[in-house]
Amino acid sequence: MSNEVTVVLQDRKTGQRRNYTINVNNNENILELTKSVEKITKIPSEELEVVFCGKKLSKSTIMKDLSLTPATQIMLLRPNSVVKTATSSSKFQTTDSSILGSFYVWCKSCDDVRRGKLRVYCQNCESTSVLVKAEPQNWMDVLKSKRIPVTCENCCRPGLYAEFKFKCLTCNDLAAALTHVRGNWQMAECCICDGKEKIIFDLGCNHISCQSCFKDYLLSTLQEFHFKNRPPYGFTVSCVYPECNRVVQDVHHFHVMGQSSYSEYQRKATERLIAIDDEGVTCPNPSCGQSFFWEPYDDDGRSQCPDCFYTFCRKCTERDCVCQSEDDLTRTTIEATTRRCPKCNVATERNGGCAHIHCTSCGMDWCFKCVTEWKEECQWDHWFN
């Protein structure tokens, strides 16, 4: 199978930069690519260095391992003075397998978990003509900015850093990295269904589950919104394994629930977040219900919903404020029947059971009688009221 690729030639000897479109066979290696370039440019192939994804490629790298598409650019560098490539490139030489990677992404276009590929760009000019000065060692190195320094052959500025992007191996669109998804290389059993699937979810604790069980687990968590607020990750779930406290660190994993459930998750998580924030409010218009933050400055106690433009008093939630009048029964009732969680401040009603409250919003265990953390004293003295 052959493929057209765009080759950008940076000739330092002559100071020229040229683009070529070259037909390559997927089973050819890099040496053969440089030979093809030699035919067109008459530059001896041994003077050419091939740079891709921030690395100098070894001459034996097979083209198909680079997962090229017609949009991919490969840079060929002809250095000023020819040094034997074997010694000059050794500094950046690594195994080429890390370019393809064995990681997975959430691809919006495919609407599924897919194998991903990592691409490297210059953070300043977005060119792919970059060479990394250090290998990324972990997820943070590629997810956070300004971790991996590069030299860029395009803009040549000092102090540059790499910008990493993830793409779907199937459709080549940009995609979100899924750090908790990996290949099941030990062919271990899912701890929920005992099945042995190729792609598994692992929150870093080795308690693995297959995609279908993980999806069911998320959907059942969504049903009564048992997602817990765990800053800095936001509303998330812990590992399926009992007593394991590892949590999903990136909400992109929740996409496996499907689009409508993911939207429901986002809406409910926003509502919860706003409910526990002093500057958050939910629109009382029955046909709206949008949650939003109000501007604390220049405040007269009234807010306008950014979605439906309904204006209301935040205290009594009425269009025409009734805070001063005597028919403010709802407010009084709520104040009288609820107590606020000592950690997240959410209004909590106790409609039965013991005084031990487990907050469904933040997960705090507190005593409805003392309105403080649940202590041994509460266990003995406040249980039966």
Added chain:
Amino acid sequence: MASQLPRRIIKETQRLLADPVPGISANPDESNARYFHVMIAGPDDSPFAGGVFKLELFLPEEYPMAAPKVRFMTKIYHPNIDKLGRICLDILKDKWSPALQIRTVLLSIQALLSAPNPEDPLATDVAEQWKTNEAEAIKTAKQWTLSYAQA
């Protein structure tokens, strides 16, 4: 059954029958594979020693995303089990995890018989007795075992 039985339930059932937990038996009902007849022998180190307790266990449609429903059929004097046989056990409620199984649930119930927890009571009268006069409570538990839990 209208819906097909999930592979996991079939595997769990096979394992329960082929490799039973000591002191526990669990057999699926002939007409409903989600309903189990369970027998737990009272642990030797507990006031329930010598008794055999009958329980029923049902796997709801959502299982294993939702916990099995378990209930004592035999009358028992225990601070975490009420008159109706309902059991106060965290893993049957908010601490349920789909990685738990019928086997682990039954083992936890067996452990609960060895170690009653009056600080998390369901039968409040029994719990009060257990806290204020443990010796008397254990005596009552032994009597109930003799009267109601004989195979």
